[in-house]
Amino acid sequence: MWSAGSGRAPRPALLGLVLALLVPGGGATKTGTGLVTCGSVLKLLNTQHRVRLHSHDIKYGSGSGQQSVTGVEESDDANSYWRIRGGSEGGCPRGFPVRCGQAVRLTHVLTGKNLHTHHFPSPLSNNQEVSAFGEDGEGDDLDLWTVRCSGKHWERQAAVRFQHMGTSVFLSVTGEQYGSPIRGQHEVHGMSSANTHNTWKAMEGIFIKPSVEPSAGHDEL
Numbered sequence: 001m002w003s004a005g006s007g008r009a010p011r012p013a014l015l016g017l018v019l020a021l022l023v024p025g026g027g028a029t030k031t032g033t034g035l036v037t038c039g040s041v042l043k044l045l046n047t048q049h050r051v052r053l054h055s056h057d058i059k060y061g062s063g064s065g066q067q068s069v070t071g072v073e074e075s076d077d078a079n080s081y082w083r084i085r086g087g088s089e090g091g092c093p094r095g096f097p098v099r100c101g102q103a104v105r106l107t108h109v110l111t112g113k114n115l116h117t118h119h120f121p122s123p124l125s126n127n128q129e130v131s132a133f134g135e136d137g138e139g140d141d142l143d144l145w146t147v148r149c150s151g152k153h154w155e156r157q158a159a160v161r162f163q164h165m166g167t168s169v170f171l172s173v174t175g176e177q178y179g180s181p182i183r184g185q186h187e188v189h190g191m192s193s194a195n196t197h198n199t200w201k202a203m204e205g206i207f208i209k210p211s212v213e214p215s216a217g218h219d220e221l
Contacts, residue, residue, distance in 0.1 A: 103144045170198035
């Protein structure tokens with residue numbers, strides 16, 4: 001059985017983050033090509049299954065019992081926004097381009113919890129459960145994901161993978177869909193191998209303009 005969360009209203013500080021970035025002259029862009037930068041707020045599309053990474057105040061009824069993470073087909077759902085952050089010790093200054101191979105946290109804007117995984121089976125596919133964990137953006141070391149991409153920096157038009165630092169799995173979708181109360185939403189889980197089910201692309205969002213000029217280079221996806 002699924003369980004609803006506390007029912008608390010979204011934290012004003014997190015909602016304010018998005019609104020502040022929308023103010024003209026705030027050093028952010030909403031459309032076009034370019035780099036994904038630290039502090040940006042964005043939606044992530046799984047390129048194989050065409051669903052956006054999503055979370056909400058509904059907890060898993062099995063496994064960890066933490067806040068569930070799913071994939072949704074709708075492009076206009078506010079529960080699909082994530083903020084790019086560094087680890088607890090920093091390493092991702094606002095406006096700096098995210099490097100390929102860099103560890104980041106993905107914080108769910110409306111609930112303040114971080115994208116997380118651990119050694120629990122996922123409800124439908126029996127892969128590794130992916131959840132949202134923590135309070136006000138602070139969780140633990142299992143919230144860190146390495147951005148795997150080709151080139152020097154994460155480009156908004158390029159497909160990337162997210163590999164979990166603690167367990168080495170890749171953030172994935174393989175098509176399984178939930179019933180009530182989140183009917184039609186897709187299971188998101190961790191898989192041990194890099195494949196077509198775990199490539200993602202930056203979509204709608206507020207992108208902080210780069211504060212440094214990126215240098216050339218090449219790394220393999």
